[in-house]
Amino acid sequence: MKKLNLRPLMIAGLCGLVMACSSKEELPQTGGTLSLTTSVNPFDGETATKTNIAGTVFADGDRMKLKIICPYSERTEYGETTHGDTMDAFWLMKWAGSNWTPITSADKVDVGGSYRYTYARNLMGHYEAQQTPYVYTASTWSENVRFMSGGNYISQYSYVFHADQSEEQNYFRSDLLWAQTYMQTGAYNVHLSFNHVMACLKISISGVSLSANTVVTLEGMPDIDQYEVVVGDYYASRSKINARFGYKEKSQCNKEDNGKVLGVSVIRDDLGKAVIYKMDGQDIGNDAVYTAYYNSGYFYLIVPPCTLTNHAKFWIRDGEKRYNYELQTLTFEEGKLYPVNITLSE
Numbered sequence: 001m002k003k004l005n006l007r008p009l010m011i012a013g014l015c016g017l018v019m020a021c022s023s024k025e026e027l028p029q030t031g032g033t034l035s036l037t038t039s040v041n042p043f044d045g046e047t048a049t050k051t052n053i054a055g056t057v058f059a060d061g062d063r064m065k066l067k068i069i070c071p072y073s074e075r076t077e078y079g080e081t082t083h084g085d086t087m088d089a090f091w092l093m094k095w096a097g098s099n100w101t102p103i104t105s106a107d108k109v110d111v112g113g114s115y116r117y118t119y120a121r122n123l124m125g126h127y128e129a130q131q132t133p134y135v136y137t138a139s140t141w142s143e144n145v146r147f148m149s150g151g152n153y154i155s156q157y158s159y160v161f162h163a164d165q166s167e168e169q170n171y172f173r174s175d176l177l178w179a180q181t182y183m184q185t186g187a188y189n190v191h192l193s194f195n196h197v198m199a200c201l202k203i204s205i206s207g208v209s210l211s212a213n214t215v216v217t218l219e220g221m222p223d224i225d226q227y228e229v230v231v232g233d234y235y236a237s238r239s240k241i242n243a244r245f246g247y248k249e250k251s252q253c254n255k256e257d258n259g260k261v262l263g264v265s266v267i268r269d270d271l272g273k274a275v276i277y278k279m280d281g282q283d284i285g286n287d288a289v290y291t292a293y294y295n296s297g298y299f300y301l302i303v304p305p306c307t308l309t310n311h312a313k314f315w316i317r318d319g320e321k322r323y324n325y326e327l328q329t330l331t332f333e334e335g336k337l338y339p340v341n342i343t344l345s346e
Contacts, residue, residue: 038138040177040194043337059095059172063103065157066091066138067247071238073132081241085112085121087156088248089241092120109144113155130185135235137180138192142173145228149269154245156228161264163225164291165301166215171293174198174302178231178259197231197261199332203292203299203314207344210318216292216299218327220312222279223288224304227264230276234258245274260334261305279306286310307331314342 067090068079082089092103092111103109103120111118143160146153162170179192203216232253242248250265263278277283286308292299308330316323325342332338 037189038179038192038194041196041335043196043200044335045337045339060097062095062172063141063157064093064095064100064138065141066093066136067233067239069135069137069235069239070130070132071135071235073130076240077130077132077134079134082121085118087113087154087243088239088246090157090247092157109157110146110155113146113153115153132185134183134185134190135180136183136190136192137178137233137235138194139178139231140176147267149245149267150272152244154243156243156246158228158265161224161227161229161302161304163221163288165293166291168293168295171300171302175200176229176231180233180259195259196335197259197305198229198302199305199334200337201292201301201303201340202337203301203340203342204297205299205316205342205344208321208323208346210316214294214316214318216294217315217317218290218292218301218303218312219288219315220286220308220310221288221290222281222284222286222304222306224264224279224284225288227266229304230262230265232257232260232262250274250276279304281309286312303332305332305334314340316342316344 067088070077070080080089082091086092092109093100094103094107102122103111105117105119108117109120110116111120139159141157141159143158145156145158145160148154159176160173162174165171165174176197177194178197179194181190181192183190201218205214205216230250233247233251234253234255234257236248236251236253239248245265245267251262253260253262261279263276264284266275266277268275290301290303292301294300311330312327314325314327316325323344325344327340329338329340
């Protein structure tokens with residue numbers, strides 16, 4: 001399994017948001033430059049988490065977006081805007097092996113919705129501590145989703161779920177990480193502690209000999225392949241920079257749903273807005289098939305937080321051999337790892 005066992009990473013001064021790989025490395029405070037530290041909490045039930053197979057750092061090309069909101073200030077504070085360069089004033093970055101660097105045109109992202117690949121602005125220069133609360137919210141994202149609606153061209157930076165996770169890349173992209181930190185004022189030092197907001201199945205199979213070509217699928221799961229999964233943000237309603245079908249419209253929620261998966265985003269042209277469909281078996285049906293990723297003796301599946309009405313069923317296919325197993329778990333919670341031990345017989 002690609003284990004995300006992130007040592008805390010240091011981002012230097014939102015001045016390019018440069019991260020170092022050691023939690024012990026200290027950044028100098030010069031002229032009021034903001035610094036952030038980040039860490040990733042493992043799945044509940046797992047001792048490590050994911051980025052690369054070794055579990056030491058983010059994988060090259062992993063993407064993160066950061067939203068800064070000053071919920072109790074009437075004016076737009078420094079950091080709340082990218083001056084029109086990005087949708088919803090997100091600060092966009094990628095992991096470049098040893099640090100975070102801004103998205104560039106080489107990453108082929110239509111950053112500004114201008115029908116061309118462009119760079120993302122750095123939060124450059126000195127960051128003075130403003131006397132108002134700041135909320136820093138960040139998440140991973142994987143796809144530059146572009147579409148037309150009402151004659152308008154929309155470019156977004158979205159986490160997209162993959163039902164077929166047999167390829168390593170699709171498995172990693174399906175693991176959504178989210179973090180939020182509240183500061184009483186604009187601060188020089190901010191820590192973002194990332195949590196998994198999806199659930200994970202860790203599947204072991206015993207009793208029979210299986211080849212390297214074995215395929216494990218799970219039938220009867222929420223049909224959300226290629227959908228954007230949306231996490232609630234209690235402070236999104238206070239966002240001052242907002243795009244159509246964007247962050248505020250999709251992510252605003254009650255306080256009890258802050259940091260929880262609300263559902264999936266569906267663009268409704270007939271309503272002229274994005275609508276959140278819940279994974280309750282009604283808005284989204286439970287008739288999808290997920291395909292697991294294999295690594296080091298286990299099969300893994302990222303699944304959305306949900307409660308099923310019927311038990312999902314595993315199918316294990318190895319050449320002409322066929323086996324099935326009914327999954328006993330009906331409810332899957334954010335950030336939890338569920339061991340599934342399957343014993344088969346010939």
